[in-house]
């Protein structure tokens with residue numbers, strides 16, 4: 001396994017002048033070094049992205065579509081190697097990590113064929129008015145550590161299709177898979193069109209202040225999203241912000257507890273709960289509360305937590321030490337507030353950041369585990385009697401990413417789902433996403449949408465071409 005990695009700048013693999021350690025969360029020990037971009041590296045990447053944008057790239061749609069196909073093939077061909085890196089640096093089970101990279105290759109392929117919208121607004125004997133979409137320029141793509149490859153590719157696909165160029169910076173906790181992706185794409189992409197820099201949070205801040213950048217596409221936490229919006233204001237850079245969530249799931253009294261419990265469990269604990277749209281608060285009608293709770297606790301005790309490289313692992317570690325500490329802190333805080341831990345509740349006595357799935361009851365609003373985004377393996381389960389009250393609790397938050405309603409009456413579920421204040425409201429499922437379906441949050445969970453035609457629009461400026469016929 002390679003242990004040194006390079007930036008991709010202007011089509012060249014550029015060695016780092018300085019480095020930081022990347023830790024395998026399954027061991028808690030460093031396993032590789034990541035180049036830490038300097039201001040000079042960033043400058044070179046921005047100049048390259050601006051130069052590539054000014055060239056044929058932004059005008060030649062056929063070239064871009066061909067490039068996306070080549071990118072998809074290049075990434076797919078290295079899915080095993082890059083997936084292994086995702087497993088090592090992120091912690092998720094190897095099969096899921098490889099699946100993330102294969103899925104990312106498919107997303108690139110899909111964008112190769114997506115139409116770029118164009119509207120004829122008027123056509124008569126006097127005039128033709130056309131609405132066209134134009135690319136914005138160099139895009140700063142800044143990504144988090146939970147799905148490092150998927151979150152990056154969800155930006156690359158639409159940004160490149162529409163003629164923008166990209167400077168990407170992954171999270172310092174999971175930079176290697178993005179650098180490996182850059183290396184894999186190098187031969188498939190014209191120079192300067194895609195640049196990937198390893199770097200700390202500070203490099204992200206430099207990017208958002210850089211005058212060459214016309215668009216910031218960010219996935220990460222609410223506090224960083226707010227900083228980015230402030231940084232963008234001076235230069236009126238366009239922003240798309242995909243931020244955190246505290247998704248509620250509301251379980252009605254008509255469900256079969258044995259059937260819904262596994263779906264609820266995986267809706268909350270997939271990727272060890274480190275999913276922006278995981279179920280983070282579970283409201284269960286009192287008629288079915290006890291059997292649902294018991295089934296969840298049973299599942300939590302059975303599931304195999306371990307190193308993602310072990311084939312029988314179902315849940316890997318928490319990705320990093322600060323997040324591992326935070327999950328413990330929130331569970332301890334819930335205990336102090338009178339909460340009861342019915343499963344889990346303590347880290348595994350092994351090296352690495354392992355915290356088994358933890359189910360907490362006897363908590364409600366005002367307790368941090370309920371009010372804050374835990375982003376980890378701890379789930380509060382809250383009984384309710386009155387649906388209006390459960391909906392009010394669900395909506396009484398700054399977050400608004402996803403939410404779900406669970407019932408055998410699907411039509412009623414759809415009605416109730418629309419009362420949830422969130423970007424995606426599911427019925428009898430949670431987390432299901434598609435590259436064709438818009439995704440994003442309301443309130444503090446974000447601004448703008450990714451995916452499909454709505455995601456494509458985020459990387460474009462509208463231009464009206466208004467021609468009088470002479």
Ligand code: NAD
Nearest residue numbers: 143144145170171201204205220221224242243244245276
């Ligand atoms: P984070 O905000 O700490 O970091 C995200 C990225 O921003 C990293 O690359 C980081 O280096 C960079 N960064 C940090 N400070 C910056 C600054 N001042 N300027 C520019 N860039 C800066 O988030 P995280 O901890 O890596 O990710 C977890 C969060 O991401 C959770 O809140 C999760 O819900 C959210 N998330 C949201 C989505 C979504 O699509 N809505 C998807 C995945 C994760």
